[in-house]
Amino acid sequence: MKTVVTGAAGFIGSHLTESLLADGHEVVGIDAFLPYYPRETKERNLERARAHAAFRFVEGRLQELDLAPLLEGAAQVFHLAAQAGVRASWGREFDIYGDNNVLATQRLLEAATASGTPRLVYASSSSVYGDGASLPLREDARCQPVSPYGVTKLAAEHLCLLYERNHGLPAVCLRYFTVYGPRQRPDMAFHRFLRAARDGGQIELYGDGSQTRDFTYVSDIVRATRAAGDSGRPGCVYNVGGGQRAVLKDVLRQIEVVSGRRLHIQQRPAQKGDMRDTFADTTAAGRDLGFRSSLSLEEGLALEWEWVRTSC
Numbered sequence: 480m481k482t483v484v485t486g487a488a489g490f491i492g493s494h495l496t497e498s499l500l501a502d503g504h505e506v507v508g509i510d511a512f513l514p515y516y517p518r519e520t521k522e523r524n525l526e527r528a529r530a531h532a533a534f535r536f537v538e539g540r541l542q543e544l545d546l547a548p549l550l551e552g553a554a555q556v557f558h559l560a561a562q563a564g565v566r567a568s569w570g571r572e573f574d575i576y577g578d579n580n581v582l583a584t585q586r587l588l589e590a591a592t593a594s595g596t597p598r599l600v601y602a603s604s605s606s607v608y609g610d611g612a613s614l615p616l617r618e619d620a621r622c623q624p625v626s627p628y629g630v631t632k633l634a635a636e637h638l639c640l641l642y643e644r645n646h647g648l649p650a651v652c653l654r655y656f657t658v659y660g661p662r663q664r665p666d667m668a669f670h671r672f673l674r675a676a677r678d679g680g681q682i683e684l685y686g687d688g689s690q691t692r693d694f695t696y697v698s699d700i701v702r703a704t705r706a707a708g709d710s711g712r713p714g715c716v717y718n719v720g721g722g723q724r725a726v727l728k729d730v731l732r733q734i735e736v737v738s739g740r741r742l743h744i745q746q747r748p749a750q751k752g753d754m755r756d757t758f759a760d761t762t763a764a765g766r767d768l769g770f771r772s773s774l775s776l777e778e779g780l781a782l783e784w785e786w787v788r789t790s791c
Contacts, residue, residue, distance in 0.1 A: 481505045481553045482708075483597075485541060485587065486560035488512065490662045491602065491655075491700055493524035495557060496534070498701050505533045507549050511540045513579065515563055516665050524662055541583040546590035555708040556591055558584065559602040561632070563664065565752045568628035580631035581638070588642045588650070598649045599639070600707045603716070605656045605693070605757045607633040614724070615760040618654070618716045626752030636716065643714040651711035653704060656720035656759045660697030660779060661786035669694075669780070672731065673787040676738040686749035688728035691756045695721040696779035699772050706768035715767070720759025721779075722772040733777060737784045 482499050486492040487508025499506050508528060512518045528534045537549060541560060550556065562568075562579040584601070591599050605616065606629035612620035624630045639650040663670040675682045703719040711717065735742055764770040774782075 480555065481507070483507045483509065483550060483553045483556045485509045485556075485558050487528070487536065488521035488525050489559060490524070490664050491658060491697060492559040493528065493662060494697050495559065495701050495704055496528045498705065500528060500531045500533055503533075506535070507553070508534060508536045509541070509544070509549065509560065510536075510538060511560065512538065513562060520665065541586050542578065546587065547594060550590055550594040550597065553594065553597045556587070556597050556599045557602070557704060557708065558587055558599060561602070564666065565606060565626045565628045566750050568626055568631070568752065573627050576628055576631045581634045584635040585638055588638055588648065592642060592646045592648050596646070596648050598708050598711075599651070600704055600711065601635060601639045601650060601652045602704070603636050603652045603654045604629065604632045605654050605718070605720075605759065606754065607636065607654060608754070608757070610755050614756060615758045616718065617760045618718055618763055625754060628752070640714055649713035651707045651713060652716040653707055654716060654718050654759075655700055656693040656695050656718065656757055658695050658697055658700050660783050661790070662697070663783065669783055670787070672734050672742070673738065673784050674791065676734055676740040676742055677788055679740070679743070681743045681745050682731070683747050684727070684731070684744050685747045685753065686727075687746070688726070688731070690727050690753070691724050691758065692727065693720040693722070693724055693758045694730075694776055694779070695719060695772065696774040696782075699774060703764060703768055703770045706770060710768060712767055715763070717764040717768060718759040718761050719764055719770065720761050720772070721774075721776065722761065723776050724756075724758040725776055730776070733780055734784075737777070737780045
């Protein structure tokens with residue numbers, strides 16, 4: 480079938496695109512190459528997809544493209560395009576987040592509704608929860624984001640659900656929990672930590688290291704995202720997590736084991752906008768999407784280390 484992937488040149492989007500192509504789907508990939516990290520990194524992400532005859536790439540912003548011909552005949556739309564980064568979303572930079580996370584989503588929803596209502600999967604974030612809810616985090620918990628980035632992701636979720644209720648657009652939202660693996664963005668923690676291990680550089684640890692995260696390997700994210708396009712219940716929100724709550728200090732020790740290198744750690748104050756703890760209740764995703772995490776954190780770290788060591 481024809482599918483559309485926004486953010487196709489990104490970390491998760493490129494893996495999703497390759498998975499769809501491998502199973503015989505036609506893919507239209509859209510990406511604006513936002514300058515949050517180097518364009519050449521995203522171009523490398525696209526190399527395999529560009530070599531595939533069933534892939535068509537379109538560069539541009541969702542707010543400006545003529546989306547009607549791109550969505551025509553599409554059975555599924557996977558919306559992964561966004562302005563990333565929790566810590567950078569404060570102050571005057573918020574304009575960029577509102578434009579690329581909220582307005583761009585509304586533009587895509589309008590076009591999808593007009594095109595014949597394909598199934599739409601929106602990639603949201605665990606950042607929507609904030610620190611108020613009890614663990615493990617359930618989809619019906621009250622969302623109180625602690626960063627402007629989280630606010631924009633939650634706003635886009637609400638837009639998706641509004642278009643489902645009012646226009647019959649079969650939209651599903653997925654809340655990703657700290658995704659890692661090969662092609663991870665260069666600003667993300669594991670990528671920075673592993674590169675520092677490789678190069679003998681210094682790691683900046685924000686906070687005391689006792690904060691916890693639910694880390695999710697990228698192949699598990701791709702499986703859940705595709706399953707949401709097939710069997711997700713329209714109007715529903717699903718957590719997608721790795722199933723392990725890991726203390727950051729313990730993760731750093733695991734990185735030392737995986738890399739065989741000693742880490743040089745410089746502790747810094749906690750950053751505004753960073754959540755203290757995350758841990759996903761994935762009961763709903765297991766029930767409706769057949770989702771279950773397949774890779775342990777140790778296995779996933781070893782795979783990302785191999786990528787950093789040999790390809791990055």
